[in-house]
Amino acid sequence: MxxxxxxxxxxxxxxxxxxxxxxxxxxxxxxxxxxxxxxxxxxxxxxxxxxMSALGVNLLWVFPGATSTSGVRGEVGSRPTLSEDDSDAISRELFNVQAVAPVLSVSSQVVYGSRNYATRVTGSTPDYLRVRAWTLSRGQPFTDADQRIAGRACLVGETVRRALFDTADPVGQTIRIGRVPCQIVGLLAPKGQGSFGQDYDDTVVMPISAVRARLKHTPGRDVDQILVSVREQYLMARAQEQVSALLRQRHRIPEAEENDFTVRNLQDLMxxxxxxxxxxxxxxxxxxxxxxxxxxxxxxxxxxxxxxxxxxxxxxxxxxxxxxxxxxxxxxxxxxxxxxxxxxxxxxxxxxxxxxxxxxxxxxxxxxxxxxxxxxxxxxxxxxxxxxxxxxxxxxxxxxxxxxxx
Amino acid sequence: MTDAEPVIRMEGIEKVYRTGDVLFHALRGVDFSVNHGDFVAVGGPSGSGKSTLMNLVGCLDRPSAGRYLLAGHDVSMLDADARSFARNRLIGFVFQGFNLLARTSALENVELPLAYRGTSSRERRDRAREALALVGLGDKLANTPSQLSGGQQQRVAIARALVTDPKVLLADEPTGNLDSRTSEEVLEILQRLHRERGLTIVLVTHEADVAACASRSVIVRDGRIASDTRVANPRVASPSAMAESSAAGGGA
Known part of the structure; x- marks a missing residue:
């Protein structure tokens, strides 16, 4: 039928x-x-x-300056109110925090042989990789020792490598960052594009001390931002409060006044x-x-x-x-x-x-x-x-x- | 069932149609039997109830009262699907308007009843060929109805009715749409099938010279059978003889 x-x-x-x-x-x-x-x-x-996973693990992002628009205020990050001491304090005092990475960055020209390329140089600590959930496809991260002596060791992203080395292995080569010769100790694994089109791989990472002393030539301990990795997803909100409370205390902000920093939970945004x-x-x-x-x-x-x-x-x-x-x-x-x-x-x-x-x-x-x-x-x-x-x-x-x- | 038993036996058949509150008695107690090998012409004016009677004989409809035995089976109370089954197994239809499937070859038209029987396609093909040969269309198997003349189309319809080996062939005004010469052709085939194969035929017509070809004539009037007579000397249909007298009878 x-x-x-x-x-x-x-x-x-x-x-x-x-x-x-x-x-x-x-x-x-x-x-x-x-x-x-x-x-x-x-x-x-x-x-x-x-x-979300490219951003990092349970990431809190601390900027200097307030988000508030009331009154005359600078834009977020415009006043240097965060320092490496804040970063150390967060790491030392907050149990819910797994890793902390202060970030100081600068735009710079990187040169290898006859090639050059303009990129963002990120100064941070070895914990930066952990916070951003970033791995190395080759080589080793720079060490705490490099950090202490403002060592000229750096990690390059995939985009930078392509620009300077094509397909060759960059580990062990020395590039110039600005006027500073710097040895590549590791190659960052590719992360791809961010949510707003930015290229995560277009970067060079080196010790924050080296960026401060050799590229920015600034004294003091100021940082552009602090990245905080929280132990567990469900602790994010509590950790955010704790970071705020700690920084308010450290910055001696009276109860009635607003924060001179901003803690952003990017997971929420995502x-x-x-x-x-x-x-x-x-x-x-x-x-x-x-x-x-x-x-x-x-x-x-x-x-x-x-x-x-x-x-x-x-x-x-x-x-x-x-x-x-x-x-x-x-x-x-x-x-x-x-x-x-x-x-x-x-x-x-x-x-x-x-x-x-x-x-x-x-x-x-x-x-x-x-x-x-x-x-x-x-x-x-x-x-x-x-x-x-x-x-x-x-x-x-x-x-x-x-x-x-x- | 033996040959002595009637193929069709209707007893006290009534059919009432209801239109709103109005009841219309189309048939008022009809007793009608057809024996095996009979060739019966059913006539009567329009509105006499002969169409209703034919629908009942053909199991297209169900009587309001009475009993109908078709080839020994009581079919008066069957539901629609069971009546479809009865039509498929026991009855072959030939209609006034041919009622062939358009754009479908003669062969496939003839195969159609067997398809609903679940016969294998090979056997269907063989039997359909045979039936078409029997009506003289063995060379028109692939023609579609639009490629055939009216007379040929009606012959395909006869082949379709025969292919199932029915107990009764029911022809409802089979010559109504045909000119007199082709009418004679169709009648000649029916007479031949009756004579040579002992086919039981019930032929509905309002034309006297068509009814004259049958061996028995039944007239229906006002929902009752008004007369039922043997035809002493059935007229022998002959297309060639008709051609000569077409000036006289062609207008019918």
Missing amino acids: WWMALRLALRSLLRNKLRAALTVLGILIGVAAVVAMTALGDGASTSIERQ ATLERTRSTLSALLLSIACIALLVGGIGVMNIMLVSVSERTREIGIRMAVGARSNDILAQFLVEAITLSAIGGVAGLALGVGAGAALGKAMEWSVRFSPVAAVVALATSGGIGVVFGFFPARRAAQLDPIQALRHE
């Missing part, structure tokens, strides 16, 4: 090619939209996850980003689903037309012995075939469109086999749901009436 129904369905669709193609198009667009939107949404989610993303994906996906629904209604519409056009045929079939289930199967299979063709074509188009869109807009896309299976099953299901009513209408025709139908 089903085999015969399939043959009849294909024949009927081939007879009305344009009509079938337009109906298929409705489903195709819906499925393609769902597939592409799901892929874009999943891709965005993956890239946010990747960025979580907000992720929430925005998922809201947006849900919105896009629901629009795609509406497209699919409209496609399904198109199938139902065309099946109703088909049933009414072929009333006489149905009458003939019933007269020579077709049972209602035979007729039901014939039209149901026709509807399912229509939407399944739309589903397969839509899947292909969705993958293609998603990939093209991702490439054009530089979004990351991720196709999951689950989404593909769901899209196909949904299109088949649409055939069943929207084909059932017309098919049942056909199956319940009275053969006498149907035969008399013109």
